[in-house]
Amino acid sequence: MHSFNLxxxxxxxxxxxxxxxAGLLFWALDLLLYPCTFMRNDVHVxxxxxxxxxxxxxxxxxxxxxxxxxxEHTGLTGHNACVGGEYPVDAYFLAKLAMEKQHxxxxxxxxxxxxxxxxxxxxxxxxxxxxxxxxxxxxxxYFAATLPDCDFRALLFPFYEYTLNQxxxxxxxxxxxxLHRDYSVEHLKGSVQAYHExxxxxxxxxxxxxxxxxxxxxxxxxxxxxRNLEYLDKLIDLCKENDxxxxxxxxxxxxxxxxxxxxWDGAWVWFAEYxxxxxxxxxxxxxEYYDLWSHDSIFYVDWDGHMNGESAKGFSRIFGMLVxxxxxx
Amino acid sequence: MxxxxxxxxxxxxxxxxxxxxxPRRAQWLVLLCASVAFYLWSDLxxxxxxxxxxxxxxxxxxxxxxxxxSTDEAAARPRCRRVLILGMLADFGILAVLKYLNFLLQxxxxxxxxxxxxxxxxxxxxxxxxxxQTVGYLLDVYWKRTQAQTNLLxxxxxxSFFPQLIQGPIGRxxxxxxxxxxxxxxxxxxxxxxxxxxxWGLFLKMVLADWAGVFREAIFASPEQYSxxxxxxxxxxxxxxxxxxxxxxxxxxxxxxLFGVRLDENFRQPFFSGSLTEFWQRWHxxxxxxxxxxxxxxxxxxxxxxxxxxxSKARFGKKIGRLLPLCLSNLIVFFLVGLWHGPTWANIGWGxxxxxxxxxxxxxxxxxxxxxxxxxxxSESRGWRLFTILRTFALIQLSWYFDCAASxxxxxxxxxxxxxxxxPAEFLAIPAAGAxxxxxxxxxxxxCVGVAIWFVVDLLQDKxxxxxxxxxxxxxxxxxxxxxxxxxxxxxxxASAARGFIYAQF
Numbered sequence: 001m002h003s004f005n006l007x008x009x010x011x012x013x014x015x016x017x018x019x020x021x022a023g024l025l026f027w028a029l030d031l032l033l034y035p036c037t038f039m040r041n042d043v044h045v046x047x048x049x050x051x052x053x054x055x056x057x058x059x060x061x062x063x064x065x066x067x068x069x070x071x072e073h074t075g076l077t078g079h080n081a082c083v084g085g086e087y088p089v090d091a092y093f094l095a096k097l098a099m100e101k102q103h104x105x106x107x108x109x110x111x112x113x114x115x116x117x118x119x120x121x122x123x124x125x126x127x128x129x130x131x132x133x134x135x136x137x138x139x140x141x142y143f144a145a146t147l148p149d150c151d152f153r154a155l156l157f158p159f160y161e162y163t164l165n166q167x168x169x170x171x172x173x174x175x176x177x178x179l180h181r182d183y184s185v186e187h188l189k190g191s192v193q194a195y196h197e198x199x200x201x202x203x204x205x206x207x208x209x210x211x212x213x214x215x216x217x218x219x220x221x222x223x224x225x226x227r228n229l230e231y232l233d234k235l236i237d238l239c240k241e242n243d244x245x246x247x248x249x250x251x252x253x254x255x256x257x258x259x260x261x262x263x264w265d266g267a268w269v270w271f272a273e274y275x276x277x278x279x280x281x282x283x284x285x286x287x288e289y290y291d292l293w294s295h296d297s298i299f300y301v302d303w304d305g306h307m308n309g310e311s312a313k314g315f316s317r318i319f320g321m322l323v324x325x326x327x328x329x
Numbered sequence: 330m331x332x333x334x335x336x337x338x339x340x341x342x343x344x345x346x347x348x349x350x351x352p353r354r355a356q357w358l359v360l361l362c363a364s365v366a367f368y369l370w371s372d373l374x375x376x377x378x379x380x381x382x383x384x385x386x387x388x389x390x391x392x393x394x395x396x397x398x399s400t401d402e403a404a405a406r407p408r409c410r411r412v413l414i415l416g417m418l419a420d421f422g423i424l425a426v427l428k429y430l431n432f433l434l435q436x437x438x439x440x441x442x443x444x445x446x447x448x449x450x451x452x453x454x455x456x457x458x459x460x461x462q463t464v465g466y467l468l469d470v471y472w473k474r475t476q477a478q479t480n481l482l483x484x485x486x487x488x489s490f491f492p493q494l495i496q497g498p499i500g501r502x503x504x505x506x507x508x509x510x511x512x513x514x515x516x517x518x519x520x521x522x523x524x525x526x527x528x529w530g531l532f533l534k535m536v537l538a539d540w541a542g543v544f545r546e547a548i549f550a551s552p553e554q555y556s557x558x559x560x561x562x563x564x565x566x567x568x569x570x571x572x573x574x575x576x577x578x579x580x581x582x583x584x585x586x587l588f589g590v591r592l593d594e595n596f597r598q599p600f601f602s603g604s605l606t607e608f609w610q611r612w613h614x615x616x617x618x619x620x621x622x623x624x625x626x627x628x629x630x631x632x633x634x635x636x637x638x639x640x641s642k643a644r645f646g647k648k649i650g651r652l653l654p655l656c657l658s659n660l661i662v663f664f665l666v667g668l669w670h671g672p673t674w675a676n677i678g679w680g681x682x683x684x685x686x687x688x689x690x691x692x693x694x695x696x697x698x699x700x701x702x703x704x705x706x707x708s709e710s711r712g713w714r715l716f717t718i719l720r721t722f723a724l725i726q727l728s729w730y731f732d733c734a735a736s737x738x739x740x741x742x743x744x745x746x747x748x749x750x751x752x753p754a755e756f757l758a759i760p761a762a763g764a765x766x767x768x769x770x771x772x773x774x775x776x777c778v779g780v781a782i783w784f785v786v787d788l789l790q791d792k793x794x795x796x797x798x799x800x801x802x803x804x805x806x807x808x809x810x811x812x813x814x815x816x817x818x819x820x821x822x823x824a825s826a827a828r829g830f831i832y833a834q835f
Contacts, residue, residue, distance in 0.1 A: 011517025018808045025812055029819075148336035155335045157819030163768050164820060 026156050033159040033167045034131060036177045038188050038195040042081040043132035045199065046098045052076040053324075054098055055199070056091040056235075057110025059084030060251040063306040065110065067198045069313040070320035080199030082110055083128065087120045088231035089146060090129050095235060097138035099242055106245040108323070109235065113250075113267040114217035116228045122150045127158045194309075202309030206301040214303035216260055219267035236278050247323055248275055252285040252315065253305035255295040283323060292318050330371045332495065332580050333535070340367070345587055353512030357486055360509060360588065367491040368454065375453030378423055383485045386463040387478070389416030390470045394477035413471045417464055424460045427452055432672030455494045457669055461619055463488055466502040468623050475503050483510055492584040496577045498595040498615040505592070513589025521807065523586030528814035530579025536822040537779045538572030539762075540772055541565040543823055547759040549733055552743055555759065557752025559743050563726050566733045568780060571599070574613070598791040603717035605686050605724060616669065620662045629658040648695070656688035663687070675731055682728050762823040775821045 045051065053076055055065050060082075067078030081094055091109060098104055120126075126146045133139035153160040159167060167174075173187060188195035194202045239246040250268070258264055268287045275282035285293055293299075299311035307315060330337050344363040351359050369376045393409045400408070427450050438445040466487070469475040478484040487506045513519075548555045548562035555562070578595040585592045599612035609617045628634060634654035642650020660681065667680015690697070706713055727744070734740035761772035789795035802810070 008515075008517070014804050014808075015517060015520065018804075018811075021808060022812055022815075025816065029816065148339070149331075149334055151331065151333045152335055152338050153819045155338070157816075160819035160822075161763070161824045163771070163824050165768060165771060 030158060031178055032171045032174060033162065033164075034174070035159075035162060035167060035170060036174055036187065037128065037132075038185070038199075038201070039081075039083055039128050040132045041183050041185060041188075041195070041197070042079065042083070042199050043094070043097070043129065043134075044183050045079045046081055046094060047101045047134050047136070049079075050077070050102045051079045051098075051104055053078035053106045053108060054095065054104045055080040055082055055108045055110065056086065056094055057082040057108075058086055058112045058115055060112055060305055061108075061110025062199075062201050063193075063203050063301075064251045064312050064315055065108070065319065066196075066200045066202075066313050066316040068200075069316035071324065072317065072320065074320065074324045076106075076324065078198070082199075085120075085125045085128065087115055087125075088228050088235060089120065090126070092231045092235045092238065093133075093138055093142040093145070094129065095238055096141070097133055097136060099238070099244075100136050100138050101134075104244060106247065106324075107235075107239055109246060109248045111248050111250050111271065113219045113264075113271065114262075116224050116232075117217045117219065119225045119227065122146075122154070126150065127154055127161070131158045200312070202312065203301045203306055205308045205310075208297045211297070211300075211302045214257065214260075216257065216262040218261065219263040219270070221266070221270050233278075236280055245281075247281045247283065249283040249319070249323070250286055251305055251307075252290075252293045252295055254297045254300050254303055256297065257303050257305060258286060258295065281323075283319075289322065292322065330367060332492075332577070332584070333531070336370075337367075341584065341587075348588060349515045353514070356512040357483065357510045360490065361482055361486040364486060364489040364491040364494065368489055368494060371495075372454045374451055375456075378427065378451075378453045378456065379459065379489060382420055382423060382459060382463050383481070383488050385416055385419040386467060386488070387481050387484050389413065389419075389467055390477040390484075391479070393467075393470050397473065409471055413467055416467045420460050420463050420467070424456055426450070427456060429668075429672045455496070458497045458499055459488050459494065461499045461616075462502075465499070465619060465623055469502055478502075478506070486510070490585075490590075492581040493592055496574070496581065497613075498578060498581065498593045499619050500593065500615075505590075508590045516589060519586050519589050521804075523583045524811050525807070526579045526583030526586060528583075528811045530576040530583060531818050532576070532779075532814045533572040533579060533783070534576030535818045536572075536775065537783060538569045538576060539823050540776045540779070541568035541572065543762040543772070544756070544759055544776070545569055545733065549735075549739075549743070552739070552746060555755050556746045556750040557755045559746035559750060561753075561756070562743060563729050563733065563747070566729050567600075567726065568776075568783075570729070571596075572783075598787040600722060600725075601718055601787065601791045602721050603714060604690065604721055605683055606690070608721055608725065609683070609687075616666065620666060624665060625658050625662050628661060629654050634658060649692075652691055656691055659688045659691070660684040675737075679728050679732055682731075686724060763825040772823070779821070 046054070053067065053071060055061055055067060055078060062080060062082035062084070065080055065082070067080050071078050086094075095107060126142075130139070130142055130147065133142060147154055176182065177184075177187070185195050185197055192204055194204075196202060236246060238244075248271075250271070253264075264286065268284055272282055272284065272287075283289060286295075293315050297303075299307055299315075301308050330340070340363070344359065348356055348359045348363075365376075368379060389412050392412045396405045396408045396412065399405075431447050431450060434445045434447070437443070466475070466484075470477045478487070483506070486509050487500070487502055490500070490505070490509060493500060542565075545562055545565035548558055548565070552559060552562075575596045582592045582594070593615050595614050597611040597614065599608055602608035602611050634657065637657065638650050638654045641653040645653075661684075663680040663684025664677060665680070666683070667677040670676040670680070701708065701713075730740045730744050730747075731737065734743055756773055757766070757769055759769060760766045761768040786795065
């Protein structure tokens with residue numbers, strides 16, 4: 001019996017040591033290999049600093065809405081936490097995190113109808129946000145809502161979707177930024193775009209002949225993924241419960257894109273009715289406010305409708321005047 | 330709920346804690362609850378069919394047991410047989426309707442020219458595995474190899490034990506049920522052994538099989554574009570299929586070991602087989618032994634086959650009279666093996682291909698022996714052994730062209746390309762999953778190194794020089810190797826969503 005106890009304790013000791021070693025190894029790999037993305041900065045701002053206006057949405061919102069230009073005469077502060085791949089589920093939990101850590105008074109949600117039509121793929125699309133969330137109730141509920149059906153790599157090895165030849169050159173930089181809790185943005189400026197501290201990504205000018213091919217997802221209300229609408233509704237309810245003004249907006253698109261066969265008009269009508277029924281302000285720059293910003297391709301960097309930096313700043317001023325004027329705020 | 334999902338991982342950890350905190354006599358209830366929850370979470374509606382199989386099997390086995398106890402053997406036998414046939418018809422009937430009815434209707438429609446609509450039938454998860462387990466149990470009770478289980482819930486656990494429910498191995502009642510029901514104390518050695526198997530399974534599945542799948546898919550999707558590497562398409566399929574299935578089985582065995590339950594092995598270095606007969610003794614072993622024990626032996630010793638033997642002996646001589654029933658039984662067994670793999674003519678053809686080769690090698694065995702003697706070939710020589718291994722490997726590869734090609738025509742086309750075109754550099758034109766062309770050389774290197782590791786491990790195991798659980802290593806070295814295998818999955822595996830388990834579709 002005595003020898004059995006000794007053996008059992010020895011086994012238990014080894015098991016615990018093995019677990020600790022595994023934990024340390026996984027933590028070290030994450031530290032070295034998970035890249036410092038701009039979402040790291042965005043979530044850090046959401047979790048640590050007070051902002052009046054939060055901008056959530058997709059890459060169009062990220063590149064078209066400059067918080068500084070948008071709010072320049074309002075006295076308000078803002079941060080752009082949009083990103084390509086941000087679905088309503090992510091926007092909802094980002095808003096939840098922000099409300100847990102600060103008290104924003106207004107949220108702008110940039111809507112891309114195409115996103116509502118597609119199911120979000122599991123894996124790194126969630127990790128882009130989840131990985132950066134500080135320990136919080138929002139993080140736990142985001143985990144429960146999105147990650148359980150991902151494979152175990154998403155939990156233990158969040159860097160798994162980045163290949164080694166993508167991550168190895170940046171190991172030293174990752175280590176420095178993470179260990180020093182450095183959230184500077186210099187390393188996020190590249191040859192085609194620059195990330196700014198307010199969360200906006202400034203795209204450099206691209207000639208129309210260099211626009212990549214674009215095939216928009218045709219809008220069909222019957223094909224909307226129910227989960228997307230579920231979280232859009234949750235975001236609306238969350239804002240109402242917390243007395244936060246929610247503004248939903250569609251960014252202006254190039255004329256040629258609007259002429260494409262993607263049932264844009266159907267989308268505008270459907271969403272106008274959807275938000276009206278929920279008493280949410282909806283600003284559509286491709287219909288009601290069509291004339292407020294040019295749809296000429298020189299203002300854009302692709303047929304998706306991402307604007308170049310200068311255009312984005314100009315558009316943001318107009319957006320700010322419209323949405324945050326005394327009458328609307 | 331996938332075996333590699335976070336949900337499964339968290340549930341497994343919770344079930345393990347509860348299992349070892351529960352008194353031994355009640356531990357089986359924890360496993361039963363976990364198995365039911367696992368199955369219903371994965372496939373709620375299919376739970377009805379699993380329950381039906383359990384109830385049918387339970388009541389038929391109990392009835393046979395009652396008959397065997399209450400009457401003398403001679404009187405009991407026909408009555409038991411009727412109950413057995415009823416039980417088998419019901420168990421196989423569910424499988425036949427859900428899995429094979431549409432196939433039958435399609436063929437009837439094709440033959441008659443009639444328009445028969447395809448039925449929307451649910452295919453319950455793991456139905457082929459648990460049906461074979463239940464029928465095997467019924468036959469064991471009928472043959473008095475085991476006593477009928479008197480507790481419905483205990484039988485339910487045997488049928489639905491969650492680690493092996495999705496893709497096997499196909500369990501036998503006499504070996505599996507006692508382990509499930511007896512309870513186990515926490516044994517660190519079992520945890521260690523389980524982790525070895527899990528880590529190795531993850532490596533096989535998520536590094537080897539998933540990479541092989543990326544390249545195999547590209548080659549078979551565009552055979553003209555990759556005509557120079559067509560032969561690698563089928564070799565990669567071998568790696569993918571083995572890594573996927575054996576990896577999945579390693580996971581099932583490893584997870585079971587965490588609970589102190591040792592499942593039957595399903596693979597024993599199959600690609601070191603010297604004949605197709607030997608291959609089937611090393612590949613999907615539990616299906617092979619099931620077929621041998623419950624189909625081949627009863628069939629080859631049946632009155633019908635004895636009559637066939639007598640008639641052929643009178644007509645063709647003693648040797649043929651002895652071999653013909655065995656060959657016919659083999660053909661039937663491999664027809665069923667093919668059918669088990671899925672309701673397609675390709676699968677049936679693949680099964681019969683194996684059956685015909687095995688039957689003909691039985692029939693021509695004497696001729697081969699004579700030829701070897703004349704050519705002074707020693708069967709035990711290394712050269713001959715290597716030749717037979719390569720010959721068997723080539724036969725297996727040939728059959729798998731038909732398995733992974735979309736049609737017979739495409740398979741023949743791929744075989745043609747394999748023989749006439751060879752340009753390995755075309756590999757570099759296949760973009761590695763999600764990471765593009767620049768990553769392709771790294772992916773290929775990973776695949777080559779992975780296959781080399783697998784080959785060496787299998788070779789050492791085949792020679793008995795390496796146990797699957799290397800007990801003699803220092804525990805820290807073991808921990809390091811297990812961690813290295815686990816970490817190889819995110820570092821070396823494809824940076825995309827994990828592919829499903831191929832054999833989980835059955």
